[in-house]
Amino acid sequence: AQKITQTQPGMFVQEKEAVTLDCTYDTSDQSYGLFWYKQPSSGEMIFLIYQGSYDEQNATEGRYSLNFQKARKSANLVISASQLGDSAMYFCAMRDADDYKLSFGAGTTVTVRA
């Protein structure tokens, strides 16, 4: 069974600074996909970024980047130049390439301070 671990239940970051959210995963498959979602206090789930296990470069989407270290089985999310609107819960998730279901971590709450 796949397992996603997010060890940081909560983090504080100063506005305009960068923050790294940790995510490690456990799988015996060679082909898989990794996702990050954002859940603001309003409750909706927002897809942020995707990394495929065979992608040679780290994924980037605007101020979001994914620090993918395959040998360490980690897929950390980096948010650069934090904004107050980045305050939210962030979830890491993984999909097996032969499947379309996602397994989610427990989430990390980020609070951006002015």
Add this chain to the structure above:
Amino acid sequence: DAGITQSPRHKVTETGTPVTLRCHQTENHRYMYWYRQDPGHGLRLIHYSYGVKDTDKGEVSDGYSVSRSKTEDFLLTLESATSSQTSVYFCAISDQTGITYEQYFGPGTRLTVT
């Protein structure tokens, strides 16, 4: 935004009563999912569907059933609600376009079982 609606958005019900939650999509996506979100657990998959009348169990399916008679609708039924089923329920959809199979989520339904 993906066209996904959930109804009702909030519901309070008594232990032992049946409850049906509805997910409706306008994207014609093949795959649909039901998750529950509880503190400390992230999102956990209840049931999913890979086509009309094609459904399967997820990680936490006990006490739940689903039906999908049309592409656009996916129903989740709590056959006899219990207090442990108090949760926020999310519906999600995905499709085979591209390689990521990212899931898009509905707004959620907050269910309280008293």
